[in-house]
Amino acid sequence: MDVKTLCLGLLSVREACGYDLKKTFETSFKHFFPAGYGSIYPALADLAAKGLVECEEIPQVGKPDRKVYRITEAGEKAFVSALNSTEPQHKLRSEFLAMIYFADLVDDNRLMEVLDDHVEQLRETVRYIEHQERHSTKSAGASFVAGFGAVVARAAAEYIESHRHMLTDKVAIKASGEELADCKWAANS
Template sequence: MNVKDLCLGALTFGDASGYDLKKFFETTFSHFCVAGYGSIYPALAELAAEGLVSCHEQPRQGRPGRKLYQLTAAGRKTFLQKLKKTAPRHTVKSDFLLSLYFAHLLPPQRLETILDERIAAIERQLSSHAQGKRRSAQEDDGPVGEKFVRGFGETVLTAARDYLRVHRHALITASDLHRQDKKSPCRGNHSRHGIHNS
């Protein structure tokens, strides 16, 4: 599922400009995909060239016209096929966890900052989820998958936040004991925690 397919999928819910799509990805899809303008605009241009979307430009004097994109029948068909064939992968990329893995190389203050920022970020995501839930409860619909996906996100985020809260203190104190930074240089690369075992 590349950005082109993502755009087709979003357009099944109605016409939109590139800007609209970015916002849509940032809100509705925020916890499982990202796409920047640098991917969206070229994607839309290619899709238009392939006849999978049509583009209706609304001229605005003095600046580039707003371009509304609409899914064509071929575009809808293409998306359905992609959707059926796509392998449902799920990957996490986290400098957050990577940093904590190296807790023994970081000052405790930095660890605190990292943990607190992540907890705060999770809380922001949870409250924006709650807003989305209220909105879709009013309008009483949206795709059936939306509720499921939102519930999944809430569950996972809540579990993550609780874990961080509970184990925050333990990590900071433990890392303080095992510290290994510039001031106590312990500089052997040949520690007993080797990687290769040949």
Template sequence: MDVKTCCLAALLTGEATGYEIKKMFEEGPFAHFQSASFGSIYPSLTALRKAGMVSVSTATGEGRPDKKVYVITEAGRAELLEKLEITPGRDQIRSDFLFLMFFSELQAPDRIGDLIDQRRAYFDQALDDIARVEVESPAGPGRAFVRGFGKAIYTAALRYLSDNQKPLLDELTTNHGSRPDAGGGNGPDAEHDNKTTQAAE
């Protein structure tokens, strides 16, 4: 989804500053399925204001810099409703964790175990956060559906990690112990040591 549409969606929940909009994509309701940076939010808000889709006012705070507060207009709401008619594209997954796991054979088994433990803790925390939000902020059917979708994904991911962590680590440990550089005699470090010894002689 383009950033201008994301900004309109954020403002549909209420007036907000550019910073508050950014927080919605970092920690708020959109954090798990959309992203927007400061570098893209402010130009998008400027374009939306020029197009009459948002209005802006200046809020003055005691002892604090003035801040611009944005509000969606009727034209902006109509634009958002039109954008919601699109056919969604394929979901894109970007995961440093999965990238590292793809090359798990090249890393120490203990490190892989730590990475999986950390990811399990992350999913546990995410499920706790969803449960807390469900109590603190009851949602309409659309938001409830998205929360349930997130719970299903995190729960399935946790189950997969729990079921497959030990088999993976067992296999990695076996393979790691049989690697040429694991025995201390034939790896690159041993070759370097041999050359150093020969040079000293």
């Protein structure tokens, strides 16, 4: 299932232009399926060429014409069939975790910064999703997916906060192997 198929799916919910779809990818799909204009516009052109969507150009002043896409019957069928035939993948590609894997080669200050940034990003995701949920009505699927994102992001943030000492305390160990007793976490564990 690629960006093209997802655009088709979004158009099965309501008509939209490329710009609108991009916003949906940036909001509802942000935490699990990123896509940029570079994928979306060619996808729409392709769908139109295959007759799966139709396009109406609405003239505007001072802006390019707004091209509103509407799904066709063939498009609906194609989408349902795509949904039911694909074995759904679920792939994480995390440079963040890769970097952490090699934490002993990373500058300590940078490491802490990266950890802080990532936690903040996760917290922001949680806040954002929960705000969204409160202010819009969604399909069961959309709510489930949003909830999933929030729960997973929260779990990730909590893990990082409660285990980061595994990575950052090497500083204390390196600097003063004899003074381990001074480390607060060592006293607690």
